[in-house]
Amino acid sequence: MIAEEIHRITQALPAGVRLVAVSKYHPAEAIREAYAAGQRVFGESHAQELQAKHTGLSDLEGLEWHFIGHLQTNKVKYIAPYVHLVHAVDSHRLLAEIDKQAKKVGRVIPCLLQLHVAEEETKFGFTPDEARDYLEAGAWRQLSGVRIAGVMCMATNTDDTARIRSDFRRARCFFEEARRDFFPADDHFRELSMGMTDDWHIAIDEGSTLIRIGTQIFGQRQY
Numbered sequence: 001m002i003a004e005e006i007h008r009i010t011q012a013l014p015a016g017v018r019l020v021a022v023s024k025y026h027p028a029e030a031i032r033e034a035y036a037a038g039q040r041v042f043g044e045s046h047a048q049e050l051q052a053k054h055t056g057l058s059d060l061e062g063l064e065w066h067f068i069g070h071l072q073t074n075k076v077k078y079i080a081p082y083v084h085l086v087h088a089v090d091s092h093r094l095l096a097e098i099d100k101q102a103k104k105v106g107r108v109i110p111c112l113l114q115l116h117v118a119e120e121e122t123k124f125g126f127t128p129d130e131a132r133d134y135l136e137a138g139a140w141r142q143l144s145g146v147r148i149a150g151v152m153c154m155a156t157n158t159d160d161t162a163r164i165r166s167d168f169r170r171a172r173c174f175f176e177e178a179r180r181d182f183f184p185a186d187d188h189f190r191e192l193s194m195g196m197t198d199d200w201h202i203a204i205d206e207g208s209t210l211i212r213i214g215t216q217i218f219g220q221r222q223y
Contacts, residue, residue, distance in 0.1 A: 002030060003037035005217045010038075013211075017204055020066050020193075022214030024049065025221035028056050034217065035060050043087070043212055045069020047078045054082055068152075068193075068212055070124050073097040081105045087152040087193050087212075088114040090124040092139060095146055102145030110149040112193055115174060117167045118156040125153065128174045135182045148183070150191030150209070151175045155199055164199050168206035175207070 009019055022043040023031050031042060031053065041064040044050035054065060064084040071086060073094055080101035089095050089111045102109045113134075116125035126134060131151075134140070140148060151174060155167040175192050183189035193210040195203025200211040215221075 001219070002033045002217055006034055006037045006039050009211075009213060009216070014204065016209055018210055020068065020210055020212045021217050022068065022196075022212050023053070023218065024069070024214065026214075026218045028053055030218050031057060032060070035063070040064055041066060041084075043068040043214070047071070047075035050083075051078050054079075071098075076101045077104075080107065080109065083109060085109075085149065085191070086111045087210075088112070088124065090114045090116075090126060092134065095140060095143060095148075099143035099145035108145055108147050110147045110188065110191075112150045112152040112191060113148060113178075115151055115153040115171050117153050117170045119163070120157060128170065131174065131178070135178060147188050149188050150193065151178065152191075152193035152210075154196070155194070155203075161199075161202060165202050165206060168194050168199075168203050168208070172207040 018041060020041050020043040021034050021039050024045045040062050043066045045068050050065060057063065065082060066085045066087060067079060067083050068087045070088060071094060076097045086098060086109060095111060098109055098111060113131055114125035115131060116127050151171060153171040155164040171194055172192060179189050191209050192207055194208045195211040197213050197216040200213060203211055
């Protein structure tokens, strides 16, 4: 089933869009099955779980570990040596800590700014206005251990596809504005991470470059 779903999804992806297989709460054996089907990019949202999987799956070459959840500053040091992309940077404090830990291990870690465009107040992230103000203030330019590589968002949890599309479009508009105003000559600022199991087709329509799919591939969480 895992291999079939990965093939089904990847065959439907247009050029320039990549699949992040969300493997959080699923065992290492499921990741191995996905890897055998050709998947290389996996998303986790708990530092301890990611650390265990990174260690247990060290024999698999070419794995990209993406951290997709809310990252606590005191957990950054555990994943800094190997994380490929941090999707959900929601404060300067977090970005500064990633910078600090990246420098300790001699890395530059790509990060995405998390936008709060959904209706739910419980979601994390900068509003577009806050993100704009943050970029204009410019403190991030002094951080040499991180690279802002784009934007991430989650749409409102609703069956209203018009609302979902509006959320994604709002994120894309900010992404394009930020690229124009703050990263015009930076080829690294190119990722727009949006779309999950229930809404990834809409996200792709609205310009997503990274879709984060878990349940459709792995089924319901295992632990």
